[in-house]
Amino acid sequence: MAVLRPLFLLTVSCCLAASARPPRHLPPCTVVQMDVFCSNLSLRSVPTNLPHAVHMLDLSRNQVQNLSQETLAYHTGFHHLKLHSNKIHFIQPGLFKDMPDLKVLDLSRNHLNVFALSKINIGPLTAVHSLDLSNNGLYTGMSDYFLSDCPVLENLSLNSNSITKISQNTFSGSLSLTKISLHNNVILEIEDRAFDLLNHLTELDLSKNSISCITDFNLYNLTVLNLSQNSLELFQSSGSTSCYKLQSLDLSENKMSHFPLLPVDNKLQYLDISRNRLQSINVTGKPEKRALFRYLRHLDMSYNQLRSLPESFFYCMLSLEVLNVSNNCLGSFSVTNQNLLQTVKIVDLSFNSLQSLTFKENTLPLLEELFLQGNDLTTLHHQVFQRLPSIRHLQLQQNYLEICSSDQIQQDPADQDQQDPADCVSFTSVPNLQFLNLSKNNLRTLPANTFTNTPLKVLDLSLNPGLDMDQQSLSGLEHSLVHLLLRENNISSLNTDLSSLTSLRHIDLSTNQLTTLPVWNRESSIESLNLQNNNLVTLESSTVLVLERSLKTLYMGSNPLSCCSNLDFLHMVQHSAVVVPDIETVTCVHDEYSEPVNIEKVTQEMCHQAGIQNYIVAVILMALLLMVVLALLVKCCHARKHKHNRSFSA
Template sequence: MDVFCSDLNLRSAPANLPRGVQMLDLSRNQVQNLTHETLAYHIGFHRLNLHSNKIHFIQPGLFKEMTDLKVLDLSRNHLNVFAHSKINIGPLTAVQSLDLSSNGLYTGMSDYFLADSPLLANLSLNSNSITKIAQNTFSGSLSLEKISLHNNVILEIEDGAFDTLDNLTELDLSKNSITCITDFNLRNLKVLNLSKNSMELFQSTKSTDSYSLQSLDLSENKMPYFPLLPRNNVLQYLDVSRNQLQSVNVTGSPERRTTVLYYLRYLDMSYNQLQSIPQSFFYCMASLEVLNVSNNCISSFSITNEALLQTVKIINLSYNSLQSLTFGENTLPLLEELVLQGNDLTTLDHQIFQRLPSLKHLHLQQNNLEICTSDRNHQDPPDCVSFSSITNLEFLYLSDNNLRTLPANTFGNTPLKLLDLSLNPGLDMDKDSLSGLERSLVHLLLRENNISSLNTDLSSLRGLKHIDLSTNQLTTLPMWNKESSIESLNLQNNNLVTLEPSTMLALEHSLKTLYMGSNPLSCCSNLGFLHMFQNSALVVPDIETVTCVLEDYSEPVNIEKVTEEMCQRPSIQNYVIPVVLIVLLVLIVLGLLIKCCQSRKRKPNRSFSA
């Protein structure tokens, strides 16, 4: 009994609606006046969707007899016009969900829709022009559980505006103009979103009462200090990113630390102005799993106390000013992902990552590290970093590190699945630099390294499936055999003229995706590749940019247009007849000339005497 009439340019519901209709969707039509006639005199609706019309008038008492109506969507209309009449639309005796978003409503207008809604649980007033939440705004809707006021212009919230809503668990006040919360006391609230305001202070009351708040979003505000949270809380998610935090102290004074965050699992303090985070800050965070302090000004980060961050799985320190990084023995036992990208690190304890027993993902892009050799007889450079024997490391990103050499056995006893060595121009790879990765390595990225030839034998990497060699200076393909498992190969922007037939034949059984654009290929020297492309399931996503040069043409030709016939040289038989004819013609002419000359010599001299 659901009727869908959206996008039909209607001004009212169809007159022939069957009896017993429970859901009517009249969204995105041309309804202007909402009356009994508009709804074809039906009153048994359970759900009524009228969003995106032009409703500016609602017949008084229209919903009084709709005792089964639970969901009413009036969003994206012109209800601000109706509100000027100062008439309540109620009672909404059974309505549990009401959407009044995008109606041009400003302060006080919502009262006419909420005055008599005893069972209303879910209310949306998003994208209106409300500037103030008055003390009596929700006095007629005391069952509210979720209120969304996103994208208004709220400047003021009167004391007690939400105090009578004992069931309220979710409150969205994001994207408004609120400057401070000085006495937060909503003990039953579980989710509070205050992001994208102008908050300079968040402070709860100094009560020892238990608070139910689990998620607090304070991102994109102007807070210089860490929020003062309820002492007795169960907060699990806290986002204070994109503020102006200069320290993790609550008021800026060392004696006032943050409150206990025993249950906190996710903490985001990225995009602030933090210069340091003392270890004591983590003393009461026994459940923390994700710590994001990226894009700050932190120069030193240290965890040496075994009792700290025992449950943390992800630490993001990217884009700071790290000069010192220290992890003590037996610390961070569950850390799986460490992000250190964009710190320009040059100095690290060479065994620092071996101390992290659960480490799987290590992001070291955009630093300036030097790699140790695993050869004990070889003199390592000072402050080099070792990547061997990191027992659980599977994903390692070392792109853009100014790496010059990659020693032999660099990753011995480290079960890498992905290795990114891109953007290290001039990288000199030892022939055994990838030794030890024969079975584990699946992804290898070597793009933009200015490589002209690979010394490393990639054919020994039997588990390798995806390799990126784009934007180098390769003139020949790496050698592979029929035991290779390459599925995806990127050779874009190189200097390849000929793809060796033996190599392409070896890859034919496994290769599924090939990128070949921007190479100076020869059309007739790559007929094997052409045959492979035309007669297999091989996908070339950049086929439109894959061109080659024919001997008879100066301009490159798209490889899709090349045929084997274009490269077939005319046979010798085709030349025989023209050559024979020319020779015969020359012989005939010579014969005629010789005969003419002989006839002249044989003529007798005739003389006369007087």
């Protein structure tokens, strides 16, 4: 007992000492100067031991249900509050009244629809400039309890709620709004004058709703309007001659069958009417009543049902740079007036039904990119692309074009303006053309000097089965061509001289019938080579040595390679810096194995052993053969001697 007493006293003293020390708090939040980050920590309220002067608090992705002074640890000096992705269904009325510095309030992804059922205003948001109420299950009228007293609110998000109607009073308590987002609601109706009192409103997002028509658009100060993904069948502005400030209008993915009736005096720069049901463009009527598009820079009418596009439609488009009319039903396209589309840089006419394409001399002087893939082009004026002085990028795949040979090209300058289409098209002397895609055109021949005086960097001739390339077909591209694609052409041998293409870096020869590789000299600088799906059995040692100098990437799968006839190639793959991305499919045939062997598993010893074994087998066979021959000779000699002895006895 006497022995235990000191131990007991020691224990008690230790416990008393421990209780006397203040508890050691390790707050889970991260504090950086005046910003506190408490995101995703399963908190129900703010930790009580945070610094006094907190400017930004991130309490997102937690378990907060009731938002009160206690929840925020009685802090009032916030500038920025992030409370999204909680379970907030109650807000203490007047909570934000004593936060004079609160500028940004994010309450998105909560359950504020439950709070709105109480029909209690949250109180004034006297200093809030940005408010996010998205993803809260709010329906018509519920937003009023949050917006009734927001005198300086500028940016409001009500995205992804269940609002069906915008009334005259919805924003009456927030007259300073400049940007409103109502994306992904169920809006069916917008009352007259619902936005009229918002004199500062410049951006309005009503995308992904159920609005069926806009018949009297009169928001003169609006600069950005998004009405995409609605059910719009009609859009027309008021008949006012006042100047509209609208610069961007998105009407894509609606049900309009007619071109929108836009303000006559506008500053529109971006207009998207793609994915509607437009069948024609109406350019009739008095010119003074038509909308002027002098500022329009980007026009997208793709994915409609347009069958024609008259030149007169472009008369007032003095600044247009991008025209997208892809995926329509156009049978022809022409620009014959030199004053039209003088500023256009990109024209996309892909995936139409084009059979006719006409460009007069001195038209489209700044056109750089032309997309014509997926049409029915067979006959064009053979100099049609020479009339585009700035063209750099030309997509012509999936057509039916034939390339002119040198004797088919008319050299007489007097013939340059003829409009009769030829049976072929020329690509010589297109001074700025760098990218050309001619894949899938059923090309039969590629004549000599096809691209003379045309500085191509990228040339795609793929998917033209049976393409016959002249030995000099790529002449003129010696110092410019970098990428060459010849995949899926059913080529068994490549007669074209590639060794002279000193700038060539990337070649795709996949899915052909090649049994040998083209010859490259030591000046070649090939970096990427695709030889998949060919009939290559042996790679010449000289070719491997040349490629190894510069090659970085090699695709070689699905070829019937011989293991022991490609030891130089094997050494390059296993010991050089060349990357073979499809190495798992690169196999070779070895006499000692019934199945193809992966190239990584082949060793020189396997081939040497096979050679030694073959030598031994050959020696044994030779020895056996000699033994058989000797046996026959002995037998023959014995037979003769026996015969001689028999005759002597007689």
